[in-house]
Amino acid sequence: MKQSLHSTTLGNGITIVGERLPELESVAVAFHAPVGAIHDPSGKCGLATVTGEMCLRGAGSRDSRQLVEDLESAGVQLAQGVSSTHISVSGAMVARQLAEVLPIYADILRRPLLPADELPAARQMVLQNLAGIEDEPAHRTLAALRRLQSPAPWGMPTEGISAEVESIEIDDVREFVAQNLQPAGMIVSVAGRIEWDDFVRRVEALLGDWQAAPAPPVAKGPRGAATLHVTHDAQQTHVAVGWPAPPYRDDTSHEATAALAVLGGGPSSRFFTEIRERRALCYTVSAGYQTSRDFAHAVCYSGTSADRAQETLDVMLAEIARLPGTITRDEVDRVKARAKSGLIMQQESSAARANAFARQWYHLATLRTLAQELERYDRLDVAAIEAWLAANPPRDLTVVSLGREPLEVRHALPA
Amino acid sequence: MPFLHERLPNGLDVIAETSDAAVSTSIGFFVATGSRDESDDVSGVSHFLEHMVFKGTPGITGDEINHRFDAMGASANAFTSEEDTVYYASVLPEQQHEAVDLLGAMMRPALRGTDFDTEKLVILEEIRMYDDQPPFGADDRCRASYFGRHPLARSVLGSVESITDLPVEAMRDYHRRRYAPGTMVLAASGAVDFPALVESAKRLCGDWEPAAPAERRRPQPPRQAAHPGTERIVKATAALDYAVWMVAAPDEFHDDRHAARLLAILLGDSSGSRLYWGLVDSGEAEQAACLYQDFLDAGLFITQLSCDAADVETLRERIASIYAAAAAGGLEPAEFERARNKLASRVVLGGEKPRRRLFDIGLDWSHARTYRSVSDHLRLVEGVMLDDVHRVLQAWPLDAPAAAVIAGPDGEG
Known part of the structure; x- marks a missing residue:
């Protein structure tokens, strides 16, 4: 398949990556600024998130309302998000609108007004979101797992901590923007009906003269405890289990993600078969993979009635322990089929493609064609996955439960 | 995007919208049955049956179904609503034959008693999961209050009691009555080989016995809340209050349904709407939204509000005053244009995904035996005028007496 993948890096360190998908009417664009929750100062957890919200509350010549209304008039499906490492603003739209809206995105990044009178509302919005999360037991369980097994500050909640968000003042936001929101390492990703050269010219005209002042790297601190129980009075108990895995850029990340897919990646996976189909212990069960640039984790989750939670955890741990040495060719063939068809179907979504390119560039500093991605899956086999598992059996497990009663970690796994 | 249709002698409709640009094929069986077609003694059977369809046929085990979908790289699943049960798989085009074969076979499930008893526990877990998370059952309870004795009042999931008490024979009987070829549609979109699809349908579904179709649109649903007023669900551990209220809106066949959709976007979309600027932008509400939902013979404007429990009454009043101001003062042409552009953009972007x-196309055909292309949808949206939305505001007042439910940490209203 002929693909038109492109990348170019401007003098100030902004990399533009993208693909022309001429069959689509749409285009998706995303700006990923290399600043996120890991840059939150001590005692101000949530500052990046408040800042991301504040950047939309007026930029350039537009106030908060004008900004949103002009994007929506153009039919832009606007999104803004903050991760541990990035503040991102993105949009999907009918392709002809792109030229008109790019200057608005440039204003959001370079000329946010950060008006003092908008801060109480932005802060309150973040606090409302945090209160809403209190009512989402699955989200809380997975966030607790992430916080324990990631090195500080990568595990800190990107959404913030209520008591600390309340203390954020407008000068905190302005200082955070001045120090951290800058072009070096920023990724602009685009996919859909675009003319590449024209797109690069426009981005360069808007962002090319932005001076870079890279923020110093963030040091990694210690990780948290190996187990945690959060008391929560509800019918169901939620269980999350994780352990270290190689990051996406590592040569063996495909073997690792394939092993996790065998464990809990689809309806024929071992978790689904043993925990839901065979024992009917739960409605939801999964195993997946979460990667940062320098480290990654396996993440397993299930939610079940309080009186069946211990058995659910026992079976999860037993299946994790059973994985090395038992993977079959049929299982690997199914994992490959699912992964490959997912990659091919991504071609139908400009937003999915734009996300995939940004992710590749951030982790690998290169773009892989679809053919290269498929070829990596073709090479996967039982021997390669088993070799990786033999060298890297699941160990250093972190176990989190959220529910009425704590659970026992009964299965002996290598420490 | 060409549209193709063929009807088998037993009444099963096979339809497809083909696209040269698509790299995938999506296939689905659309069964015209849901919670509104149930009775008290089988409440939740449509959704439970949807699960059981994945547990195998006389010749195929449940494990084999899961293995075969994964082996073809399919993204396969199903959902059940008040009016529809839909089974679907998205695959690469070379897997069309295998995917249709499997889905077609699944439509005649074994419904084994042992599988039924096991899967019952999964359904009960699903009910508990929704019970434990926002809006803590407020949506189901509110629909029940609005529709009163009408079948649209029924919960899709059913209750712990109704599922626990359901015998497998009742499900087998329900399946015999509801999964007849005349009330099912086999639909496909994307890179579809239509002649092959029809051949597969004849081979797999040709011997399905026709059954007399049951009239679904009776009795006449209410045009106003059957039980107006506010009910409370106490969830002591909840951090926020979750309020939902419902008033009447146009049904699926009403000429004003697109205007109703636009009105809901204008007033209550998740960003840029009057509720957004009035409650969410300020951080006073976690969420404040107005949704339009249409059924075969009824429609609802649904307002959802989540906020601190201390603020719920104040903010409900503020929403009521936003609705009253829209009805009294009308809408601005500029905000109307924005809402229409937003909806048109959603139609185009959504149209790219098979x-x-x-x-x-499956639901349009199942409900109305009509086909609308993306361009047809776009024309309908672009044909809505400000006057149409004003007419909806007057004919379907958002400040009518509503059925309302608030779930939250205490019983004080």
Whole structure:
């Protein structure tokens, strides 16, 4: 398949990556600024998130309302998000609108007004979101797992901590923007009906003269405890289990993600078969993979009635322990089929493609064609996955439960 | 995007919208049955049956179904609503034959007693999961209050009691009555080989016995809340209050349904709407939204509000005053244009995804035996004028007496 993948890096360190998908009417664009929750100062957890919200509350010549209304008039499906490492603003739209809206995105990044009178509302919005999360037991369980097994500050909640968000003042936001929101390492990703050269010219005209002042790297601190129980009075108990895995850029990340897919990646996976189909212990069960640039984790989750939670955890741990040495060719063939068809179907979504390119560039500093991605899956086999598992059996497990009663970690796994 | 249709002698409709640009094929069986077609003694059977369809046929085990879908790289699933049960798979085009074969076979499930007893526990877990998370059952309870004795009042999931008490024979009987070829549609979208699809349908479904179709649109649903007023669900551990209220809106066949959709976007979309600027932008509400939902013979404007429990009454009043101001003062041409552009953009972007098109064409055909292309949808949206939305505001007042439910940490209203 002929693909038109492109990348170019401007003098100030902004990399533009993208693909022309001429069959689509749409285009998706995303700006990923290399600043996120890991840059939150001590005692101000949530500052990046408040800042991301504040950047939309007026930029350039537009106030908060004008900004949103002009994007929506153009039919832009606007999104803004903050991760541990990035503040991102993105949009999907009918392709002809792109030229008109790019200057608005440039204003959001370079000329946010950060008006003092908008801060109480932005802060309150973040606090409302945090209160809403209190009512989402699955989200809380997975966030607790992430916080324990990631090195500080990568595990800190990107959404913030209520008591600390309340203390954020407008000068905190302005200082955070001045120090951290800058072009070096920023990724602009685009996919859909675009003319590449024209797109690069426009981005360069808007962002090319932005001076870079890279923020110093963030040091990694210690990780948290190996187990945690959060008391929560509800019918169901939620269980999350994780352990270290190689990051996406590592040569063996495909073997690792394939092993996790065998464990809990689809309806024929071992978790689904043993925990839901065979024992009917739960409605939801999964195993997946979460990667940062320098480290990654396996993440397993299930939610079940309080009186069946211990058995659910026992079976999860037993299946994790059973994985090395038992993977079959049929299982690997199914994992490959699912992964490959997912990659091919991504071609139908400009937003999915734009996300995939940004992710590749951030982790690998290169773009892989679809053919290269498929070829990596073709090479996967039982021997390669088993070799990786033999060298890297699941160990250093972190176990989190959220529910009425704590659970026992009964299965002996290598420490 | 050409549209193709063929009807088998037993009444099963086979339809497809083909696209040269697509790299995938989406296939689905659309069964015209849901919670509104149930009775008290089988409440939740449509959704439970949807699970059981994945547990195998006389010749195929449940494990084999899961293995075969994964082996073809399919993204396969199903959903059940008040009016529809839909089974679907998205695959690469070379897997069309295998995917249709499997889905077609699944439509005649074994419904084994042992599988039924096991899967019952999964359904009960699903009920508990929704019970434990926002809006803590407020949506189901509110629909029940609005529709009163009408079948649209029924919960899709059913209750712990109704599922626990359901015998497998009742499900077998329900399946015999409801999964007849005349009330099912086999639809496909994307890169579809239509002649092969029809051949597969004849081979797999040709011997399905026709059954007399049951009239679904009776009795006449209410045009106003059957039980107006506010009910409380106490969830001591909840951090926020979750309020939902419902008033009447146009049904699926009403000429004003697109205007109703636009009105809901203008007033209550998740960003840029009057509720957004009035409650969410300020951080006073976690969420404040107005949704339009249409059924075969009824429609609802649904307002959702989540906020601190201390603020719920104040903010409900503020929403009521936003609705009253819209009805009294009308809408600005500029905000109307924005809402219409937003909706048009959603239609175009959604139209690029074969899976999304499958649901659109399958449900349109199942409900109305009509086909609408993306361009047709776009024309309908672009044909809505400000006067149409004003007419909806007057004919379907948002400040009518509503059925309302608030779930939250205490019983004080």
